[in-house]
Amino acid sequence: SAKDQGKNRYQFFNASMDEQIMLKTNLENGLRRAIELDELSVVYQPKMELNSKRIIGAEALLRWKHKKYGSISPSTFIPLAEETGLIVKLGDWVLNEACLQLKKWHLEGMDDFSVSVNVSTIQFLQKDFVGKVENLLIQADLEPNYLELEITESTMMDIKLVVAKLEKLRKLGIKISVDDFGSGYSSLSHLKNLPIDILKIDKTFIDEIENNKSNAAIVSTILNLARNLSLTVIAEGVENEKQYEILNEKGCDQIQGYFLSKPMPAAEMITMIEASSETYTR
Ligand code: C2E
Numbered sequence: 001s002a003k004d005q006g007k008n009r010y011q012f013f014n015a016s017m018d019e020q021i022m023l024k025t026n027l028e029n030g031l032r033r034a035i036e037l038d039e040l041s042v043v044y045q046p047k048m049e050l051n052s053k054r055i056i057g058a059e060a061l062l063r064w065k066h067k068k069y070g071s072i073s074p075s076t077f078i079p080l081a082e083e084t085g086l087i088v089k090l091g092d093w094v095l096n097e098a099c100l101q102l103k104k105w106h107l108e109g110m111d112d113f114s115v116s117v118n119v120s121t122i123q124f125l126q127k128d129f130v131g132k133v134e135n136l137l138i139q140a141d142l143e144p145n146y147l148e149l150e151i152t153e154s155t156m157m158d159i160k161l162v163v164a165k166l167e168k169l170r171k172l173g174i175k176i177s178v179d180d181f182g183s184g185y186s187s188l189s190h191l192k193n194l195p196i197d198i199l200k201i202d203k204t205f206i207d208e209i210e211n212n213k214s215n216a217a218i219v220s221t222i223l224n225l226a227r228n229l230s231l232t233v234i235a236e237g238v239e240n241e242k243q244y245e246i247l248n249e250k251g252c253d254q255i256q257g258y259f260l261s262k263p264m265p266a267a268e269m270i271t272m273i274e275a276s277s278e279t280y281t282r
Pocket residue numbers: 045060061062073074075078091094118119120150179180236237238239256257258259263
C-alpha cells in the first residue's frame with residue numbers, strides 16, 4: 001500500500017551507513033546480472049523536425065526493471081554503472097539493441113528514420129569503441145548516417161583524446177550530437193574545434209522559456225551560433241505548446257519532449273507517427 005511505501009521510503013532515507021552500502025551493493029550486483037535476467041529494455045522518445053512537422057527520429061533510453069525493487073531510474077543506475085565500469089557492457093547492449101531496432105524500422109518502411117544513442121565518457125574512451133560501433137553497423141546491415149551518438153560536453157573536455165575518435169566516427173557516416181548543451185563548461189572556441197553535427201539544448205534553458213527572458217536569450221544565442229557553425233539544433237524537454245511555438249519562431253530545427261511524447265516502447269512508434277502526422281500537418 002501507499003502507506004507501506006511511505007514507510008519504506010522513510011526507512012531508506014534514515015538507513016544507517018551500513019544499510020546504504022548494502023543497498024548499493026545489492027543494486028550493483030543486480031545491475032551486473034540485469035542483462036542475463038532480461039530486466040533491461042530500451043524505450044524511444046520521438047524527435048520532430050519543425051520545418052516539416054514530421055517525426056524524423058528518436059532517442060534510445062535505457063530502462064531497468066529490477067525483480068524486487070521494480071523500475072529504477074537511469075539517474076540512479078547510470079551513475080552506478082559509470083562508477084563500476086558496468087556502463088561499458090550496458091552501453092554496448094543499448095547500442096546493439098538500437099541498431100537492430102532501427103534496421104527493423106527501415107525494413108518496415110520508415111526508411112528515413114534515425115536513432116540516437118547516449119554514450120558515457122568511459123564507454124567512449126575505450127580503445128576499441130569505434131571498431132565496436134563499426135561492427136554493430138555491419139551486423140545490423142545499417143546505413144551509418146541514420147545513427148547518432150549523444151555525447152556530453154564533459155566527455156569532450158580533453159580535446160586531444162576525443163577529436164581523432166570523433167573524426168573516425170564521422171568518417172563512417174555517424175552523426176555526433178552534444179547532449180545537454182549549455183549545462184557544461186565548454187567554451188565557444190572549444191566548440192569550434194570539435195567535429196560535431198548537432199547541438200542538443202539542455203532542458204534547463206527550455207524550461208520557462210515562455211516567461212524567462214534570460215532563457216529565451218540564451219536559446220537565441222545558441223541558435224545563432226549553430227547557424228554560423230552549420231550545426232543542427234534540437235531542443236530537449238519541450239513540455240508545452242507555448243515553448244513549441246517560441247522554438248518554432250526562433251528557427252530551431254527539431255524538438256523533443258513530453259509535449260510531443262514521452263519515451264515509448266518501439267512497438268508503439270509507428271502508431272505515434274501516424275497519429276502525429278494527422279495532428280501537425282492538418
Ligand atoms: P538525457 O540523455 O539528457 O535524456 C533526457 C531525459 O529527460 C530522459 O530521462 C527523458 O525521459 C527525459 N525527458 C524527455 N523529455 C522530457 C520532458 O519534456 N520533461 C521532463 N521532465 N523530462 C523529459 P531518462 O530516460 O530518465 O534518462 C536520464 C538520463 O540518463 C539521460 O539524460 C542520459 O544521460 C542517461 N541515460 C539514459 N539512457 C542511457 C543509455 O543508454 N546510456 C547512457 N550512457 N546514458 C543513458
